Amino acid sequence: MLNRLLAAAAAVCISVGAQAQSYTPRPVEDLLAQDVTYDSAIPKPEDVTGFASGQIISTPEMLHSYARAVAAASDRVSIEVIGRSHFGRPILRVTSTSPANQTRLEEIREAHMAFSDPGRTAEVTEETPVIVQMTHGVHGTEASGYDSSAPLLYFLAAAQGEEIEALLETTVINQIILINPDGASRFAHDVNIHNAEAPVADPQHREHTGSWPWGRTNHYWFDLNRQWLPVTQPEAAALVDATHHWMPNVAADLHEMGSNSTFFISPGPVDGLHPLLSQAGLELNLEMNELLDEQFSAEGALYVAEERFDDFYLGYGSSYPGLLGGVPYLFEQSSVRGIIQDTERGTLRYDDKIGQQARTAIALIRASHARRQDLLNHQQAFFRESLRLAGENATSAYVFTSHDEGRLAAFLDLLAHHRIDVFELDRAVTASGVRYQPGQSYVVPLAQANYRVIEGLFETRVIEDKTAFYDVSGWTQPLAYDLDYAALRPGAFGQDAIGDQVTARITANEPPANSSIAYVIDWSEFYAPRAVYRLLDAGLHLRVIPDEIELQTEAGNVSMARGSILVPVAGQVLEADAIHELVSQGAREDGAVIHAASSSATASGSDLGGFSLSNVERPNVLLVTGESVNSGDAGELWHLLDHHMHMPVVMIDAENLSDSDLSGYTHILLPDGRYDPLGESFAETLSGWVEDGGVLVATRGGARFAAEQEIAAVKTVDTASRPEDEAPSGPQAYATIDDWDVEHTISGALFEGVIDTTHPLGYGYRDATLPVHKIGTTAFATGEDPFATPLRYASGDPILSGYASQRNRDALAGLGAVHATRRGEGSVILFADDPYFRAYMLGSSKMVLNAIFFGNDFRGSARGEGQ
Incomplete structure (x- = not known):
């Protein structure tokens, strides 16, 4: 017992000593630790925000203000808004390159797109730029991932010398600042309200634990690093669209992990790579890591690669860009979760973490520049190989349909984000026992540049070997959407089945005719509950029909499935015209299928006044x-x-x-x-x-x-x-x-x-x-x-x-x-x-x-x- 007390007392002394230490963030030049001079005309972070890098957790607004100030002062930097968060906060793409390149950015982008078009030939010259994308702030609690955006931008805008000028002549760096502003704002608030003159390093301090639901996730608490493939959140849509817009050769995500860890860089376990990802891209990753190793070795810093974070799930930032012929990178470094914190590896300082993120990002940019020709050639070869793989696949296309306009429209929107060509089905096709009809069905040919993205969305891959996964192992999107879909073999599919190309489907339906009796809503549509809630919220009484009925309408009898919602006209708090307007709004805005009854009697099933119908209450x-x-x-x-x-x-x-x-x-x-x-x-x-x-x-x-x-x-x-009763195996x-x-x-x-x-x-x-x-x-x-x-x-x-x-x-x-x-x-x-x-x-x-x-x-x- 005495030994335990002495050990505890010693731990307290260590903790108190750590808490009592002073903390002044080092100047940005020291954090960057680059052998360059800096242009005094370019503002430093503290010149704009009032706080030095590492002094507090920067809010999204502070980082945006700094980026705009640098862009105003530098002819190397330009900015555009690429999207907005759920809460409406802007997401910026900050582009750094040479002043000459800035004047012809769109020309450079258009020329670069040839490397991802297997139908075009792009020549790699000494002037052809390599494209690097840095995504900051996927997880709001991993603050050095986004606070490092400021010193990195300062370096790109202000560093002087032949080396940086040569690098910027043939490199375009796109910084996404920052992709999760809502989560980052929550985390900055949680930490900054504990800002103290005597910072506290005790890991149990409230500053380091935060408050529920914490800041890792977006406004609706979604993890955006799992969203590259499903794209159900606006931040993910902005990021995926921006990535397709530039098709980066290298795309890095800057993260943090446990406080007792070191620094992880991609790749993860090499045997955990998804088969759709490129072995050639993996080899490039490993070769570029030799230059990153030089950076860590020069600092005397420990790091790890090829462990734990496998790249099997295709919805990560460390995997999805690999489907586009790029080399994805994941940075994970130990996290302070505040300003200073005691850990197994000593006391972590937030300014150190910001500096290491920025220095590693600079090393990756240099490695990308050094392997510029290899990266560009790889991207071109990647898409040519994709077409070859598509031709060798036993499936030539996927066909899909659904009776639910809402789910169908959402799926088409998903495919549009991934730049996948979708066509109307022009003739009926039977596959796997389902008859796919023209006008209701769509077809996705595999012979497309983004063949691997198509397979990543559509394929079913049942894995039989014992395999450990860091994330999910199955995510087939047509199954998740509960669509009817099938793989078409070349014999069942030809060009005669392809109609017009489509990118979206209009979900609005025609409003029903007027009825003095009732309206009946088809419950099978995805947004039918939204239409029904609107009616309940208006005070209307609704009933649910528990069986299949044959509804009589002026246009003829209509078959209605179980769960259809009855909206009586008589006995309501609203007049008939107001009820008709509400149900019409449900058809127009929610895509609900709504019919006007011409009689309370039905041709089959429960009558509209039947005993088996029950009330639908307004949910609270x-x-x-x-x-x-x-x-x-x-x-x-x-x-x-x-x-x-x-x-x-x-x-x-x-x-x-x-x-x-x-x-x-x-x-x-x-x-x-x-x-x-x-x-x-x-x-x-x-x-x-x-x-x-x-x-x-x-x-x-x-x-x-x-x-x-x-x-x-x-x-x-x-x-x-x-x-x-199962015997142990020993x-x-x-x-x-x-x-x-x-x-x-x-x-x-x-x-x-x-x-x-x-x-x-x-x-x-x-x-x-x-x-x-x-x-x-x-x-x-x-x-x-x-x-x-x-x-x-x-x-x-x-x-x-x-x-x-x-x-x-x-x-x-x-x-x-x-x-x-x-x-x-x-x-x-x-x-x-x-x-x-x-x-x-x-x-x-x-x-x-x-x-x-x-x-x-x-x-x-x-x-x-x-x-």
């Missing part, structure tokens, strides 16, 4: 937030309801829920998180609220908590757990522990789900199969109620794309992915997975909306109130 949704909650999962639910459906969402932190008045909320959303520390009172609060008529919708960790606390009568199954060599982990976990794959389309949670789905994103090994056991699992993993082998061990695939087959049960007057609806993962699982996201609009419209197998 509470989203549980706070320290115990996974901010990413919470942000997805907020984004789905607020951004897409224009529904207000109340947020209350979990620790405050027991003291809150919950009586006015119809739904509580419990995202993934760790709720056990909140105690029994938290579970009792939720249970009582459900019994009084509320609908609890819980996902992943929230669902496990609800099951374990018996808020729902269901047992969870963890397929990673060894069954009791002691294992420790070197095989990674293989053991891979066998027992699922990092993220696409599974086939089987959905009950007759259940209220299945309303709006046209067929019984639904792709789901599976992460983790939790599922729901099938209990006594045979109607409680409206979505199950398919029997047999449920995997569609990605990696899951055969052990897990076999164990999950047939288990519940969604469990729905009644409790008292309310309901508990549990999702084993994340139904709106990264905002691209548009297919399964409808089940969340069904839970919100129809959450109390089912019963259990036993009759009676509350069953």
